[in-house]
Amino acid sequence: MTLEWIGDVLLIVVILPVVVYLLFGVFTAANGIVPSVERIARAARAGSADLDAVPLLLTTQDQVAKTIQAAANYGGSLDVILDDAEGA
Amino acid sequence: MPAAGVVMIIAVVLIVAAIVVYLVGTIVALRKITTSLDDAIGAVGEILQKTEPVADVVADINANLDAGVDLLEGLLVKKAGLTDAVGLIDGLYPGAAAAGLRKFPKSTLIKAPRIAEVYTRGTLTLARLGREAPIAAASPNGPALRNPAYGSSAARTLYPDGRAVHAKALPRSPVIGTNSPVQYDPDEEVGGPRRRMPATSSERS
Numbered sequence: 235m236t237l238e239w240i241g242d243v244l245l246i247v248v249i250l251p252v253v254v255y256l257l258f259g260v261f262t263a264a265n266g267i268v269p270s271v272e273r274i275a276r277a278a279r280a281g282s283a284d285l286d287a288v289p290l291l292l293t294t295q296d297q298v299a300k301t302i303q304a305a306a307n308y309g310g311s312l313d314v315i316l317d318d319a320e321g322a
Numbered sequence: 323m324p325a326a327g328v329v330m331i332i333a334v335v336l337i338v339a340a341i342v343v344y345l346v347g348t349i350v351a352l353r354k355i356t357t358s359l360d361d362a363i364g365a366v367g368e369i370l371q372k373t374e375p376v377a378d379v380v381a382d383i384n385a386n387l388d389a390g391v392d393l394l395e396g397l398l399v400k401k402a403g404l405t406d407a408v409g410l411i412d413g414l415y416p417g418a419a420a421a422g423l424r425k426f427p428k429s430t431l432i433k434a435p436r437i438a439e440v441y442t443r444g445t446l447t448l449a450r451l452g453r454e455a456p457i458a459a460a461s462p463n464g465p466a467l468r469n470p471a472y473g474s475s476a477a478r479t480l481y482p483d484g485r486a487v488h489a490k491a492l493p494r495s496p497v498i499g500t501n502s503p504v505q506y507d508p509d510e511e512v513g514g515p516r517r518r519m520p521a522t523s524s525e526r527s
Binding site: 250282286292 | 324326327329330333334336337340341343344345347348351352354355358359361362364365366368369372373375376379380382383386387389390393394397399400401402403406499
């Protein structure tokens with residue numbers, strides 16, 4: 235009988251607080267991750283939205299090629315019109 | 323049932339209740355994490371998908387721009403000569419001559435002639451208009467754009483009595499080079515006003 239009471243006291247005074255402490259630690263840690271992960275998700279969505287303009291690079295690529303082609307044409311004409319420098 | 327047994331049952335129930343409460347809370351939190359991670363992974367996948375062609379496109383743009391730079395540098399050097407080309411660049415963008423021309427490594431060794439003292443101010447002004455180009459934004463003097471509101475032509479309108487817009491005969495831009503008819507002497511002209519060249523007969527008439 236005495237041993238049973240000792241077991242009860244151990245259960246209530248030692249085991250129960252330890253279990254509660256450990257579980258509370260796990261619960262707090264899991265809850266602490268949630269806002270961080272949500273921020274990561276928001277940042278990833280925002281980053282993805284920022285990249286919506288990437289297809290415009292294709293237009294830039296096309297325009298750059300045309301501009302360089304026009305410059306090359308002008309350069310060719312200038313090469314014909316202007317005399318070369320001495321010794322060139 | 324003995325009292326000790328009842329207390330034990332109550333204690334065990336309390337422990338199980340605590341376990342249930344906290345584990346349920348943890349499960350809910352983990353589910354939120356899983357949902358958010360799914361969103362994040364989806365968005366990261368979109369980012370990867372959208373940035374996939376960027377490297378090739380940028381490489382192509384850079385290749386075209388490199389070709390353009392080589393073309394313009396080559397043309398400038400061919401027409402003006404390496405020394406005058408460096409001087410012209412340094413006249414437009416002071417200090418830029420130190421970087422030299424990419425295809426002409428010797429250009430970094432050339433002491434840039436002071437082209438700004440040889441060419442007329444109008445020639446350089448015309449050339450500086452090119453600083454409106456985005457590439458000129460990095461000029462040491464900052465982006466110098468034309469400001470039509472404060473142009474010299476606007477100031478002339480303040481003289482309604484017919485002030486001459488410009489002289490009847492202006493000297494032509496000097497011919498430069500070792501064989502030029504008028505030799506430029508830096509010791510004579512540096513710091514002083516420009517010597518005016520004689521107007522030709524066609525300009526006087």
